[in-house]
Amino acid sequence: MTDSSQPTRYGYFGPAGTFTQMALKAWAPEADATAYDSVDATLAAVREGRIDAGMVPIENSVEGGVSATLDNLATGDPLVVVGEVLVPITFVLAAREGLTLADVTAVGTHSHAWAQVRGWVGANLPGATYVPTLSTASSAMGLAAGEQNYQAAVCAPIAADLAGLTVLAEDIGDVRTAVTRFVLVSRPGELPAPTGADKTTVVLYQRDDHSGGLLELLEQFATRGINMTRLESRPTKHSMGSYCFSIDLEGHVLDARIGEALMGLKRVCADVVFLGSYPRADRRAADIAPRNSDADFAAAREWLAAIRQTI
Numbered sequence: 001m002t003d004s005s006q007p008t009r010y011g012y013f014g015p016a017g018t019f020t021q022m023a024l025k026a027w028a029p030e031a032d033a034t035a036y037d038s039v040d041a042t043l044a045a046v047r048e049g050r051i052d053a054g055m056v057p058i059e060n061s062v063e064g065g066v067s068a069t070l071d072n073l074a075t076g077d078p079l080v081v082v083g084e085v086l087v088p089i090t091f092v093l094a095a096r097e098g099l100t101l102a103d104v105t106a107v108g109t110h111s112h113a114w115a116q117v118r119g120w121v122g123a124n125l126p127g128a129t130y131v132p133t134l135s136t137a138s139s140a141m142g143l144a145a146g147e148q149n150y151q152a153a154v155c156a157p158i159a160a161d162l163a164g165l166t167v168l169a170e171d172i173g174d175v176r177t178a179v180t181r182f183v184l185v186s187r188p189g190e191l192p193a194p195t196g197a198d199k200t201t202v203v204l205y206q207r208d209d210h211s212g213g214l215l216e217l218l219e220q221f222a223t224r225g226i227n228m229t230r231l232e233s234r235p236t237k238h239s240m241g242s243y244c245f246s247i248d249l250e251g252h253v254l255d256a257r258i259g260e261a262l263m264g265l266k267r268v269c270a271d272v273v274f275l276g277s278y279p280r281a282d283r284r285a286a287d288i289a290p291r292n293s294d295a296d297f298a299a300a301r302e303w304l305a306a307i308r309q310t311i
């Protein structure tokens, strides 16, 4: 993790002009950060200690989970999420000066962006083909550098600006209220302190495939009144039909109900990967179901200790 006597060395999924850079700027406005051209490269830089913290996208309100991030975090040397940022997403269609919509037969962008503008492209550029690029900003930079495989980029307004492109159409997202959630990832170290409005991320690996297996995992949360804010199954990549579950919970690992649930899961699961406890971006306090507060757990523990002493 971060050495508190030294300034944090930040990195992000870049280049400059990505939505991820916006997220990092919202987290650390003054930071002098390093850009990496993929999620994997950003997280490798964290693992190898070249940076202390890396910002990557994890979830979009329209397109769902970012597999590159979910899969990278679930495997390899442990990493933890230490913070999250929500960024409203606005896309423009940008091209080199002099072009019009009629000149566009192919569009370059990041796959997550493409999924969010498909409707607009279908209606306004029928027949246009899709050219995948590493990021939205790299599609804009590619055009500026003379890329010929596509004539227009789908990117943030700032990326069009940085690349010196002309905006052919504004606000082209199919869902104008789209939001992406980004996470700041570090090597395991000091836990962010509980704030009362926290999330915990875990990946659960089942022991075996059986009827009611997922229910067994989820009841660890239900019985302690823990709300989930995200649940996804991801292939383990070991064999067809083998999945793990990536889950965000309301609460902090230092909250008694979360700690107890994780202990329950540790007994039930083949593996539990702890991916961090961190303050919620929206600062919404956790809804603690009756009889599940820290005080309730402490009282139960004291009661048990007393019984054990008297026997």
Ligand SMILES: O=C(O)C(=O)Cc1ccccc1
Binding pocket: 013, 017, 018, 019, 020, 021, 057, 060, 089, 110, 112, 113, 134, 135, 136, 137, 180
């Ligand atoms: O390519 C970018 O700008 C990114 O930061 C990844 C991304 C792509 C589309 C929506 C949100 C984030």
